[in-house]
Amino acid sequence: MVLRGRERGTSEVRLNEELGGFDTPSAPVRARMSEDVRRALRDAYDRQVKDRDARPPPDWETLERDGFLNLLEQEEKHVLLELGAATGSDAAVFKAHRFDVLCIDLSPEMVRRCQAKGLVALVMDVADLRFPPNSFDAVYAMNCLVHVLKAQLPEVLAGISRVLKPDGLFYLGLYGGRDFEGIWDGDSYEPKRFFSHYPDEDLRGVVVKFFDVHSFRRIPHGWNGLHFQSLVLRRRRPAARGD
Numbered sequence: 001m002v003l004r005g006r007e008r009g010t011s012e013v014r015l016n017e018e019l020g021g022f023d024t025p026s027a028p029v030r031a032r033m034s035e036d037v038r039r040a041l042r043d044a045y046d047r048q049v050k051d052r053d054a055r056p057p058p059d060w061e062t063l064e065r066d067g068f069l070n071l072l073e074q075e076e077k078h079v080l081l082e083l084g085a086a087t088g089s090d091a092a093v094f095k096a097h098r099f100d101v102l103c104i105d106l107s108p109e110m111v112r113r114c115q116a117k118g119l120v121a122l123v124m125d126v127a128d129l130r131f132p133p134n135s136f137d138a139v140y141a142m143n144c145l146v147h148v149l150k151a152q153l154p155e156v157l158a159g160i161s162r163v164l165k166p167d168g169l170f171y172l173g174l175y176g177g178r179d180f181e182g183i184w185d186g187d188s189y190e191p192k193r194f195f196s197h198y199p200d201e202d203l204r205g206v207v208v209k210f211f212d213v214h215s216f217r218r219i220p221h222g223w224n225g226l227h228f229q230s231l232v233l234r235r236r237r238p239a240a241r242g243d
């Protein structure tokens with residue numbers, strides 16, 4: 001199955017006939033899409049482990065991480081899950097600040113690289129968080145959920161909310177600002193990767209179903225006409241009973 005990009009109002013729109021349209025894929029079609037996307041992402045990131053480990057993060061990314069780290073320290077939150085930790089460069093900084101960090105990533109090569117740095121890391125999918133409820137003070141996802149199918153985002157957010165403690169914090173960083181879902185033809189990775197991008201208001205509309213928004217900032221350091229969406233979210237407390 002081939003997934004091509006879909007962008008509203010441009011000639012990039014190429015739906016695969018097999019899918020019967022992106023807007024209303026049936027559950028079995030969605031499962032196949034999801035499996036294909038996951039396999040390609042795993043292979044793409046496995047092949048890039050050396051290059052990504054050598055890549056110095058841009059300054060604004062470091063500031064983002066450190067801003068979240070400071071907030072966690074202020075709130076005395078020290079048990080952290082990192083989603084899509086890749087080679088563990090951010091996780092190593094959290095660990096150096098005495099956080100108890102658990103890394104997950106889809107790519108076995110990335111996980112091995114984390115483990116070689118002395119980090120606790122598991123091959124696991126963000127769509128299938130196998131942890132008990134209320135396990136973590138905080139979840140950190142720098143540029144990972146950009147690879148989740150739009151149809152799957154609500155269940156992924158619900159899973160993150162479930163593993164967070166009440167009042168737990170969630171850093172969500174994504175490239176976005178326009179409406180796109182599919183494989184980016186200009187990608188230099190092989191296989192080319194799947195991306196989901198959201199206009200700011202669409203993203204806000206999804207996250208508020210699960211979290212209170214502590215902050216939502218646009219950072220103008222994107223690529224390909226996108227900006228960076230920096231969200232700090234807090235697990236919503238169950239509504240108080242009115243009786």
Ligand SMILES: C[S@@+](CC[C@H](N)C(=O)[O-])C[C@H]1O[C@@H](n2cnc3c(N)ncnc32)[C@H](O)[C@@H]1O
Pocket residue numbers: 038041042045083084085086087104105106107110124125126127141142143144147148
């Ligand atoms: C763009 S990289 C970002 C890596 C790192 N957080 C950073 O900021 O440099 C995305 C990472 O998410 C991982 N990833 C993609 N889809 C995933 C999924 N469904 N579950 C877990 N990890 C995933 C990839 O293997 C890759 O390491």
